[in-house]
Amino acid sequence: MKKQLLVAAIENGTVIDHIPAEKLFAVVNLLHLESMKTAVTIGYNLQSEGMGTKSIIKMADKFFTDEELNQLAVICPNLTLCIIRDYEIVEKRTVCLPDELRGIVRCTNPKCITNNEPMRTHFHLHGSNALKCHYCNTVVSLDDVRLVERP
């Protein structure tokens, strides 16, 4: 059993599970893990039943806001998130894209009002793999979406 325990348990925090290996570093960048002060464990290319390999990130004392979850869902839909308290999983949820995203994604149309005025972007889910700008109707594929820079 101990051999299978590839990643140490955490007392309180969040585990992001089932990250496709090719998305791991995008998630690492998005979460700004390099500036976290608490323990972070990154597991890359771990063996996974059913998925071949997977990657996971464990963050001690880190709990996500809804905005952070939406950002995660944009770059990596269908993640599993486990909330850990006192070494137990108290909540397990799949992160899905909401129908509307505000202030998360940039519009690719340079003439869009959101690229020219200090205002939040607003997108609607368009099919299963794209977003549509509320203001100019530009459709942006989730594969080449750009996130709004956060301060």
Ligand SMILES: [Zn+2]
């Ligand atoms: Zn737009």
